[in-house]
Amino acid sequence: MxxxxxxxxxxxxxxxxxxxxxxxxxxxxxxxxxxxxxxxxxxxxxxxxxxxxxxxxxxxxxxxxxxxxxxxxxxxxxxxxxxxxxxxxxxxxxxxxxxxxxxxxASYPEKAGFHFKRNILLDNPPTLSDNRLAFTDGLPDIRIAPLDKLGKIYGGVLRRKTSRQHLGYSHIEGNEFYRESLAYYLNNTRGLHISKKNILTTRGVHMGIFLASGVLISSGDLVVVGNLSYYIANMIFQQAGAQIHAVPVDHEGISVEAIKNLCEKQKVRIVYITPHHHYPTTVTLSAERRIELLNLSSKYGFIILEDDYDYDFHYTSSPVLPLASADSMGMVVYIGSFCKTLAPGLRSGYIVAPQNLIEEIGRYRRIVDRQSDMLMEQALGELLVDGEIHRHLKKALKIYEQRSLHLSSLLKEHLDDYVKFKSPPGGLALWSTWKKELNLMRVSKNCLKHRLHLPSTLLYQNELTTAMRLGFGNLTIDELTEAIQILKISIEESF
Missing domain, CATH: 1.10.10.10 (Winged helix-like DNA-binding domain superfamily/Winged helix DNA-binding domain)
Structure with missing residues (x-):
């Protein structure tokens, strides 16, 4: 021994x-x-x-x-x-x-001691920054969210004896009261004709797309997206085994004619659209194309996956109702959330679809997430019934419209020689195209030197495109002014 x-x-x-x-x-x-x-x-x-x-x-x-x-x-x-x-x-x-x-x-291994599959789709996740100033892809300003009101309601929910029913496991597709309140809200604001049975709650839009893709896509299925399109949605489709086919997007939105031509040649499983404000270019899908797309869906049997991430923010006129409001054949799966309405950290999304599909997606969801946050959904339902979300949106719209106009004015005044853009009709981001000789990655690095974060995920540069998607919702008037001044300096330094 x-x-x-x-x-x-x-x-x-x-x-x-x-x-x-x-x-x-x-x-x-x-x-x-x-x-x-x-x-x-x-x-x-x-x-x-x-x-x-x-x-x-x-x-x-x-x-x-x-x-x-x-x-x-x-x-x-x-x-x-x-x-x-x-x-x-x-x-x-x-x-x-x-x-x-x-x-x-006390050490922990730096690397796994076994082999595992690496997926190149996940190599470039969205980047965050601790910088005081940052352009985003269209996030809201959490400083104006009704968090005090939500906190009081949530605290009240926790203290109620009746809330104990929400602390155990559940086999339903989300808090029943919330789904009833949400169905009423969506029917009134989006022209839908649904009940709580048509809603599955999720933790944001991405989870909704992921769950829908897991149920609806088989290996080799063709998914049609716009060119350009939402890169995270594209990653989800590819992860589910889909082949992606991009079709043109112009000032009226995604090309329905290109979709029709494609359907005549091969089977299309899903057409993914962000029709209210196309991501990333912010154009609105025209009323004529919406009708055509619904007709094509019925004729060729493809699913319309409608991501309405930005519906609540429209400045120049009443928002165009979603395709789901006119769907009579059960071909549209509608996905939305309150993440931008309130705050990104409140992961509150939903899927709207025919009841049999909602039940199937609900079963699929329980593999990875047995149930939603029943207590938070109770609080959100009470916010809806109380009208607090409507009041918040009414106030927020005025603030965001002012910021949108101010950003447009700043770009016109300080960077007119470099940029072309149209003031967005709504949403929390502006699409801008820039001189081709401008190296956007170099501009981004220069911005960081001056404490402005311009994420690479907002930059679109290839042989045909030199563009940025500039989110303004999270920045005040003064912060936007400072950010554009830094952007101007960074552009000048990049040459």
């Missing part, structure tokens, strides 16, 4: 007297860690409780308690008149003295 003198136990154990974890447990856990990692192998003798307590500078009773914990868990054995020994039979051999270090014991 090994002598305890050979093992520098003081280097294996680092105690934190400020921690809420008792010292005896800290000692026991670190010794167990050393055993599991092969630093302390079978038959090594632990120091006597008195000598280890002196070495660590703690009370002997703490060491006794730690040893009792080790013995109780089966890591050690006690031999009368000899001492305490490591007894893990699966861990034999000669310990490596180079590992007698707390740094080694």
């Amino acid at each position: 090994s002598s305890p003198v050979k093992i520098p136990f003081k280097s294996l154990i680092v105690l934190n007297k400020q921690s809420s974890t008792p010292l005896y447990l800290q000692i026991a856990r670190q010794l167990i860690n050393a055993i599991q990692r092969g630093v302390l192998v079978t038959e090594i003798q632990l120091p006597g409780t008195r000598s280890l307590s002196e070495e660590l500078g703690i009370h002997r009773k703490t060491i006794i308690a730690a040893y009792e914990e080790l013995y109780t868990q089966g890591w050690t054995s006690i031999i009368p008149n000899k001492g305490t020994f490591i007894s893990n039979q699966s861990n034999k051999g000669n310990p490596d003295p180079l590992k007698y270090d707390s740094t080694y014991l």
Whole structure:
């Protein structure tokens, strides 16, 4: 049996007297860690409780308690008149003295020790920044969201005895009261004709697209998107096994004629659209094309996946009703959320579809997410019934319209030589095309030097396109002014 003198136990154990974890447990856990990692192998003798307590500078009773914990868990054995020994039979051999270090014991592997499939689709996730100024792809300003009101309602929901029903597991497609309130809200604001049975709640638009894709797409299915289109949706479709075919987008939205020509040649499974404000160019799908697309869907049997991420924000006129409002054949799957209406961190989305599809997607959802946040949905339902969301949108629309106009004015005044754009009719982002000789990645790096974050996901540059999608909703008038000044400097520095 090994002598305890050979093992520098003081280097294996680092105690934190400020921690809420008792010292005896800290000692026991670190010794167990050393055993599991092969630093302390079978038959090594632990120091006597008195000598280890002196070495660590703690009370002997703490060491006794730690040893009792080790013995109780089966890591050690006690031999009368000899001492305490490591007894893990699966861990034999000669310990490596180079590992007698707390740094080694507290480390975690940097890389997996096994092979796994890497997916290039996920190589460029959206980037975030701690910079005070940042352009986004169209996020709202959480500073004006009715969070105080939501907090009061949510707190009230938590305190009610009747809310206990929401704290267990559920087998329904979301909070029933919320789905009833949401159905009423969507019928009034979007011209739908639905009930709660037509709604599955999700944690945002992306989850809605992912769930719908998992149920509706089989390997090799053809999904039609616009050129340009939403890159995250494209990744989801490809992950589900779809082949993606891009068709042109012009000032009236996605080309229905191109979709028709494609359908005459091969089977199309899904047409993905963001018709209210096409992503990323913000154009609205014309009324004529909406009717044509619905007719084509009925004729050729493809699904229309309608992502209405930006419906609540329209400045120049009443918003065009979604295709789902005119769907009489059950061909449209409608996806939306309150993430931009309120705040991105409130993951509150929904799928609207015929009841049999909602039930199937609900079963699919339970594989990865057994149920939604029933308490938050109760609070959101009460916000809807109380009219708070409507009041917030009425106030927010005025603020966002002012910011949209201000951004347009700033671009015209300071960057007119470089940029072409049209003031968006709604939404929280502006589509802009720039001089081809401008290197947008270089501009982005220059912006970062001046503490302005211009994410690469907002930049579109190839042989045919040099464009940016500039989200303005999250920036005040003063912040927009400062951001455009930095953008101008960064562009000038890039030449």
